Amino acid sequence: MASRILALIIKEFLALFRDKKSRLAVIVPPILQLLIFGYAATFDLEHAALAVFNEDTGAFSRELVGRFERSTGFEIVGYLRSEAEIGPLIDRQAALLALRIDEQCSANVTRGEGCPVQVLIDGRNSNTAMLALNSVRSIVTDFNEERAEIAGSKLPARLNMRAWFNPNLESRWFIVPGIIALLAMIVTLIVTALSVAREREAGTFDQLLVTPLRPWEILIGKAMPGLIVGVGEASLIILVAVYWFRVPLVGELATLYPALIIYVLSIIGVGLMISSFSTTLQQALLGAFLFIVPAVTLSGFSTPIANMPDFMQTLTYLNPMRYFLTIVRRVFLEGAGLEYFWHDLWPMTIIAAVTLTMATWLFRHRMY
Structure with missing residues (x-):
């Protein structure tokens, strides 16, 4: 047999x-x-097309933009001069998202007030959009925490994350x-x-x-x-x-x-x-x-x-x-x-x- x-x-x-x-x-x-x-x-976000519309000329906004320039998750595809350039850029998918910084940003920070930062994103691909927004939120949060430490103040709550089994996610x-x-x-x-x-x-x-x-x-x-x-x-x-x-x-x-x-x-x-x-x-x-x-x-x-x-x-x-x-x-x-x-x-x-x-x-x- x-x-x-x-x-x-x-x-x-x-x-x-x-x-x-x-x-x-x-x-x-x-x-x-x-x-x-x-x-x-892959679920990782790398080199997402980002357009920057920075109406402010102060050091704070330049440092914030620099964080995005050094991030591997984003690639700066243009520095805009007017609000009217944002819509066409996203419409033709030349940029996934646009970062807009208010003209009074640095001045407000100097007076101890908040800096208005707006993110406009292409939501046609909802999964990619959520990944991009999470990356933006992470960069801004880390930036705020570092600024608070330099200024000698402490945030009410500070999040320390540690991923088990996959440390770099x-x-x-x-x-x-x-x-x-x-x-x-x-x-x-x-x-x-x-x-x-x-x-x-x-x-x-x-x-x-x-x-x-x-x-x-x-x-x-x-x-x-x-x-x-x-x-x-x-x-x-x-x-x-x-x-x-x-x-x-x-x-x-x-x-x-x-x-x-x-x-x-x-x-x-x-x-x-x-x-x-x-x-x-x-x-x-x-x-x-x-x-x-x-x-x-x-x-x-x-x-x-x-x-x-x-x-x-x-x-x-x-x-x-x-x-x-x-x-x-x-x-x-x-x-x-x-x-x-x-x-x-x-x-x-x-x-x-x-x-x-x-x-x-x-x-x-x-x-x-």
């Missing part, structure tokens, strides 16, 4: 890597997505570990979803039925390549995350890999179910795509689950990526052990058992 299954596994690997379409689907998309997400997907440390869950799912799903559909389209599936292999042996033979490729792909991304993107791996691989194997098995079950229903490669790819999009959306990869409506939050409990995403991020950044993940492991294990059982049932009934 073991020799028959091993022969089928070898045959599946040969079929996978001999087919140009399958080979490209396994190798090229994960590499491209890793580079795109690793470099382009780098969004890459949050995104790159999530790519491990994302790409492991995509690759595993494609490999398993195409397995039976490829044979049906090539006309070799009937030949497989007349072999001594039993249905469950065929299922194992078609599941193993997905498990090996999925875990191998995830291992490669872990290496890239640690040694290329410099994301710290605080936890142990011995903690991460049991969860990874369970996660890949749950995706294999879904992929084999899709493969059982599909008669062509196009149908299998479409079925995989229809699963991937909602799975990523409902996983918390880019948007917090807590911000979703209640009925959508309930649907996330059926998504294995939701659980593994939590595990991989906590292992990377917190160094948490398996004892912290039982509430994530057992639902993912149930999902894997259910999907593999359903795939076995569908596979047996679709064979005959």
Whole structure:
């Protein structure tokens, strides 16, 4: 029995890597997505276009503008001479925001009064706008605190912040570990979803039925390549995350890999179910795509689950990526052990058992 299954596994690997379409689907998309997400997907604000309209000529306003000039979050794209220049600049998206300082700013500060500073921002991209406003608020707050210390006065309340697990609040440390869950799912799903559909389209599936292999042996033979490729792909991304993107791996691989194997098995079950229903490669790819999009959306990869409506939050409990995403991020950044993940492991294990059982049932009934 073991020799028959091993022969089928070898045959599946040969079929996978001999087919140009399958080979490209396994190798090229994960590499491209890793580079795109690793470099382009970021919540950090850098070099946001800022226009300055400084009506004041005093030292206070010049020092305040200098803080923005030295900030890596902003790039000064122009110093305006009139209020009328602000509107057209933002309308044509030449500047994300404009900083306007009142002409009496320095004089008011000298008299012990406040300095009016106005920020006008392009709100068409609300997420970027909020990031920019938070950066402006941070710069102005730090500037005020330093001025108060120089003047010998103390603010009533002073905020001291310390970020645990991600001291510099780098969004890459949050995104790159999530790519491990994302790409492991995509690759595993494609490999398993195409397995039976490829044979049906090539006309070799009937030949497989007349072999001594039993249905469950065929299922194992078609599941193993997905498990090996999925875990191998995830291992490669872990290496890239640690040694290329410099994301710290605080936890142990011995903690991460049991969860990874369970996660890949749950995706294999879904992929084999899709493969059982599909008669062509196009149908299998479409079925995989229809699963991937909602799975990523409902996983918390880019948007917090807590911000979703209640009925959508309930649907996330059926998504294995939701659980593994939590595990991989906590292992990377917190160094948490398996004892912290039982509430994530057992639902993912149930999902894997259910999907593999359903795939076995569908596979047996679709064979005959």
